[in-house]
Structure formats: structure tokens, C-alpha cells
Amino acid sequence: MATHHGFDLGPHRDLDALPLRERKKIQTGIRIFRTAVVLFAERGFDQVSVAEIAAAAEVSKMTVFNYFPTKEDLVMGPMEQHLDEPARAVRDRAPGTSAVVALREHFLAALERKDPATGLNDDRVVLDVIRLIHATPALAVRATAGFGQQAQTLLAAELCAQDPAHDELTARVAAAQLLAVRLTLIGGNHRRMLDGESADAALPAALDEARRAFASVEHGLGDYGAAHA
Structure with a gap:
């Protein structure tokens, strides 16, 4: 979709060409974003907590906030790039x-x-x-x-x-x-x-x-x- 906090949320970027550390960072961001969207789509934005998103994405709550400073950023961040x-x-x-x-x-x-x-x-x-x-x-x-x-x-x-x-x-x-x-x-x-x-x-x-x-x-x-x- 777009870049956000240094990673690309779309499927088009050639991750294999990137250094391992950057590639893992991008993959983590994509996983958090996509996990959040799936949960929001299933249950509604207000009914899903950041803690639930973190657990489903298998990261810490702090990691989620490192990529997306607010809950709204989980949806709006890519657009705002x-x-x-x-x-x-x-x-x-x-x-x-x-x-x-x-x-x-x-x-x-x-x-x-x-x-x-x-x-x-x-x-x-x-x-x-x-x-x-x-x-x-x-x-x-x-x-x-x-x-x-x-x-x-x-x-x-x-x-x-x-x-x-x-x-x-x-x-x-x-x-x-x-x-x-x-x-x-x-x-x-x-x-x-x-x-x-x-x-x-x-x-x-x-x-x-x-x-x-x-x-x-x-x-x-x-x-x-x-x-x-």
C-alpha cells in the first residue's frame, strides 16, 4: 500500500534485495498492519484493543506503538504517507x-x-x-x-x-x-x-x-x- 515509519506495506517491494535487519523490520510492520486490519474488519475498530493486536501479531504492545504511535495510525498511517x-x-x-x-x-x-x-x-x-x-x-x-x-x-x-x-x-x-x-x-x-x-x-x-x-x-x-x- 504505502510506506510507513520506514517500511513498505505493499506487496510490490523486493524484500530480498534489502539487508536482513531492514527486511525483518518491514515484515514486522506489514504483519502488525495486516493483523490489525483483519481484526478491525471482523469486530470493528472500537472493539479491538492494541493489546489484542499485539498478541495476534506475536509482538509486544510496545512494538506495535514503535511502528504505529496511536491506534488510529494502524489504519491511517499508510494513507498519510x-x-x-x-x-x-x-x-x-x-x-x-x-x-x-x-x-x-x-x-x-x-x-x-x-x-x-x-x-x-x-x-x-x-x-x-x-x-x-x-x-x-x-x-x-x-x-x-x-x-x-x-x-x-x-x-x-x-x-x-x-x-x-x-x-x-x-x-x-x-x-x-x-x-x-x-x-x-x-x-x-x-x-x-x-x-x-x-x-x-x-x-x-x-x-x-x-x-x-x-x-x-x-x-x-x-x-x-x-x-x-
Whole structure:
């Protein structure tokens, strides 16, 4: 899924290429995370204690907290490793590339590889995390208010830093619009996955919607929504 506290929670990383100590650390983190998600999915977030997770993962309670400082981090930590992705996409864009294009291409590429951060991923653990967030008020608040606001602040700061005029208002407005597009698209992909669509089957529609959504920011809404006489 993503990195958290120095380890990768996804299945794609080549662990065999890493030193033994780092490999064991990553494997322990993955085991704790996956154990927690399974227990939360079975019984609910509030009904499972950190002590129970530690016992099921065969580690100490202190070890769990070394990897995940709070119980909420057991679910939200991996997601929050993506907080600075929009800002990095802007920072790393090629000369002459607009912020809208940079973020659009970044999101489209992530969709193509079924990155869980796009919402387009039907892995069982990913779906369990999505369901948990939707079913647990504390996690839902952190996912929307906390996650969204932090990402927006980082993106606005990057946009302003790269603007010769350092226009803070325009940077904040642009960041809000761009992240609203991302969150809308991610939410739509979550609904597809929770409705039972496969990521492969949903990909064409997800790509089309992403292109249309970013185009609305790139070209502006104009007279959209104007009342007819």
C-alpha cells in the first residue's frame, strides 16, 4: 500500500534485495498492519484493543506503538504517507508544465498502476481499510479534515514558493480546487470498489473521469450553472 515509519506495506517491494535487519523490520510492520486490519474488519475498530493486536501479531504492545504511535495510525498511517504527493508532483514537474497538468498526469499514472491512494484497488486489505474509514467516525474525520487540510497546506505552500509573485491567495485557491478534484475522484473510485467492481473493469471509466475533472480546473467553470431565463 504505502510506506510507513520506514517500511513498505505493499506487496510490490523486493524484500530480498534489502539487508536482513531492514527486511525483518518491514515484515514486522506489514504483519502488525495486516493483523490489525483483519481484526478491525471482523469486530470493528472500537472493539479491538492494541493489546489484542499485539498478541495476534506475536509482538509486544510496545512494538506495535514503535511502528504505529496511536491506534488510529494502524489504519491511517499508510494513507498519510501520501500527504505530500501533490506537492511533490508540482515540485518535480518539468519546466513549462502547469500545476494542473502535473497533478493530472501524476493521478492518471497512479490509476494505471492501481495505486490504493487513488481509491482504485480491489485488494482485500485495501477494501477493509476503506470500509473501516467509512464505518468509524473518528477515522472518517481524520481522513477528510485532517488528511485533506494537511495535503492542501503543503500543496499551497509549494505553489506559492514557485510563483514569482508569491500570491498566497491564488495558491490557496488553486490548492483547494486541485485537491477537491482528487478527493472527488478517489471517493468515486471507493464507491466502485465497495460496490464490487474490479479495479481492472473500472479503470477505463476512472481514467475518463479523471481527465474530465482536471479539465474543469484547467479551463475553468465559466458559466456552468448559470440560471436559464
